[in-house]
Amino acid sequence: MRATVLVRPKPGILDPEGEAVESSLRQLGFAVDEARVGRVIDLELADADADAARAELERACEQLLANPLIESYEIELHS
Amino acid sequence: MKPKVAVVQFPGSNDDHDAQWALKALGADAQVVWHAETELPQATGAVVLPGGFSYGDYLRCGAIARFAPIMAAVTSFAADGGLVLGTCNGFQILCEAGLLPGVLRPNASLSFICRDVTVRVERTDTPFTSRCEPAQRLVIPIKHGEGAWYAPPDDVTWLEMNGQLVLRYEDNPNGAVADVAGVLNETGNVMGLMPHPEHAVDPLLGSGDGALILASLLDAVRERSLTAA
Numbered sequence: 001m002r003a004t005v006l007v008r009p010k011p012g013i014l015d016p017e018g019e020a021v022e023s024s025l026r027q028l029g030f031a032v033d034e035a036r037v038g039r040v041i042d043l044e045l046a047d048a049d050a051d052a053a054r055a056e057l058e059r060a061c062e063q064l065l066a067n068p069l070i071e072s073y074e075i076e077l078h079s
Numbered sequence: 080m081k082p083k084v085a086v087v088q089f090p091g092s093n094d095d096h097d098a099q100w101a102l103k104a105l106g107a108d109a110q111v112v113w114h115a116e117t118e119l120p121q122a123t124g125a126v127v128l129p130g131g132f133s134y135g136d137y138l139r140c141g142a143i144a145r146f147a148p149i150m151a152a153v154t155s156f157a158a159d160g161g162l163v164l165g166t167c168n169g170f171q172i173l174c175e176a177g178l179l180p181g182v183l184r185p186n187a188s189l190s191f192i193c194r195d196v197t198v199r200v201e202r203t204d205t206p207f208t209s210r211c212e213p214a215q216r217l218v219i220p221i222k223h224g225e226g227a228w229y230a231p232p233d234d235v236t237w238l239e240m241n242g243q244l245v246l247r248y249e250d251n252p253n254g255a256v257a258d259v260a261g262v263l264n265e266t267g268n269v270m271g272l273m274p275h276p277e278h279a280v281d282p283l284l285g286s287g288d289g290a291l292i293l294a295s296l297l298d299a300v301r302e303r304s305l306t307a308a
Binding site: 013014017020039064065067069070 | 138139182188229230231
């Protein structure tokens with residue numbers, strides 16, 4: 001099974017990278033109100049069961065892929 | 080007997096030898112310990128996690144290093160009350176490992192900052208600041224891209240009340256919450272700071288103020304070995 005984990009800075013957390021992207025886009029003439037920069041992690045999983053895979057990925061996010069103090073995560077499973 | 084300090088070397092550490100040099104200059108028996116070791120050398124009195132870019136700063140600074148084999152030994156050493164000091168990347172690793180509160184975020188300016196800063200010592204009754212005067216200003220260099228310490232507001236209030244925010248910037252260089260430059264754990268035996276005391280141990284190199292932090296640590300190791308003996 002393939003999975004994608006999206007990691008984002010939590011609302012309210014200063015995201016200087018997002019601010020830099022936002023101001024660069026504005027300079028290029030794009031009408032952007034806000035930009036936030038996160039991270040995408042594509043995974044190939046041994047698990048075939050969706051529930052088990054999701055539970056496993058949640059543990060992976062809590063332990064390594066995201067820092068729960070400052071980041072939220074979203075798990076997408078692709079069959 | 081010389082106080083024995085283990086300086087952990089991760090792939091990508093680059094201040095390990097400077098830390099070893101500074102500790103030796105201050106009278107320590109400082110050994111570099113490779114990250115793949117599973118035990119600290121016998122009779123280790125303190126552990127220093129040095130600066131650098133362990134594991135290429137992949138994912139988040141310090142996020143991968145906390146799983147290095149030696150970190151299990153460092154964690155149990157700290158749990159037993161052992162003295163652990165993390166500078167820069169070492170501070171990031173200690174936060175990611177949950178040995179210190181908070182996390183280090185990219186500098187607000189997004190610039191890598193490399194210059195002397197002034198930090199204020201908020202407490203002198205710790206194993207890392209005992210040689211300092213109350214409210215003393217220390218000039219110590221920083222060199223980091225991700226040094227903005229962050230913790231949720233409620234945690235900051237608690238840490239403040241608990242006296243764990245030990246070092247604060249006079250002129251906040253990186254956007255750290257509450258001007259925090261250095262943090263102590265709840266039990267007072269683990270400290271992390273973004274400035275590099277090992278780069279400020281000789282006035283010839285600009286400042287000798289960092290020596291106060293390292294020498295405090297060595298004093299604490301000596302004291303403990305006397306009590307144990």
